[in-house]
Amino acid sequence: xxxxxxxxxxxxxxxxxxxxxxxxxxxxxxxxxxxxxxxxxxxxxxxxxxxxxxxxxxxxxxxxxxxxxxxxxxxxxxxxxxxxxxxxxxxxxxxxxxxxxxxxxxxxxxxxxxxxxxxxxxxxxxxxxxxxxxxxxxxxxxxxxxxxxxxxxxxxxxxxxxxxxxxxxxxx
Numbered sequence: 175x176x177x178x179x180x181x182x183x184x185x186x187x188x189x190x191x192x193x194x195x196x197x198x199x200x201x202x203x204x205x206x207x208x209x210x211x212x213x214x215x216x217x218x219x220x221x222x223x224x225x226x227x228x229x230x231x232x233x234x235x236x237x238x239x240x241x242x243x244x245x246x247x248x249x250x251x252x253x254x255x256x257x258x259x260x261x262x263x264x265x266x267x268x269x270x271x272x273x274x275x276x277x278x279x280x281x282x283x284x285x286x287x288x289x290x291x292x293x294x295x296x297x298x299x300x301x302x303x304x305x306x307x308x309x310x311x312x313x314x315x316x317x318x319x320x321x322x323x324x325x326x327x328x329x330x331x332x333x334x335x336x337x338x339x340x341x342x343x344x345x346x
Contacts, residue, residue, distance in 0.1 A: 200227065202221065203264075205221050205222060205223070205253065206221065206222030207219060207220070207221060207222065207234065208220045208221065208222050208224075210232065210234075213228060216228050216229065216230060217229050217230070217231070217232050219232050240258040243276070243330050245330050245331065245332065245333055246332070246333070247333045247334075248333065250333075251333055251335065251338070251339040254335075254337065254338045254339060255335060255338045255339025255340070256333075256339055274330075274342045274344075276330060325344065325346065327346065328344050328345065328346045329344065329345055330342060330343070330344055331343050331344065331345045
């Protein structure tokens with residue numbers, strides 16, 4: 175594909191987003207769809223927030239079912255502080271100096287997306303010990319970084335905020 179040195183999946187996705195936006199695509203992430211219909215010969219999509227978009231083409235990626243935590247107000251903060259991915263798109267939506275990353279057992283490299291953008295990060299690994307994770311070099315970097323707190327055997331017990339998630343309470 176013309177990348178002789180190779181690319182990470184995240185780099186390829188970022189380039190795809192930039193190129194799509196260059197050609198006028200509007201990308202909406204973590205937004206529910208209420209209806210899809212045809213209006214005057216064009217596709218019309220009504221989003222959960224009530225807004226409507228008309229387009230020649232609509233791409234809906236709906237194949238994933240994300241796990242949630244049994245914490246009050248979880249659904250209220252989805253898309254408003256709770257994100258089910260850790261890509262550059264979510265980093266730009268976080269907009270704050272502190273981030274809590276929940277999980278990461280299968281992809282311990284996810285926190286690296288946040289490093290340049292945050293002042294402090296808390297990584298919570300449910301039932302996992304970070305030393306058992308793959309990528310030992312990355313684990314060493316995470317553990318050595320003074321901006322990152324790593325917790326195992328810790329649970330999220332409360333979420334708080336007004337319109338967006340502002341506080342995550344953890345219990346060890």
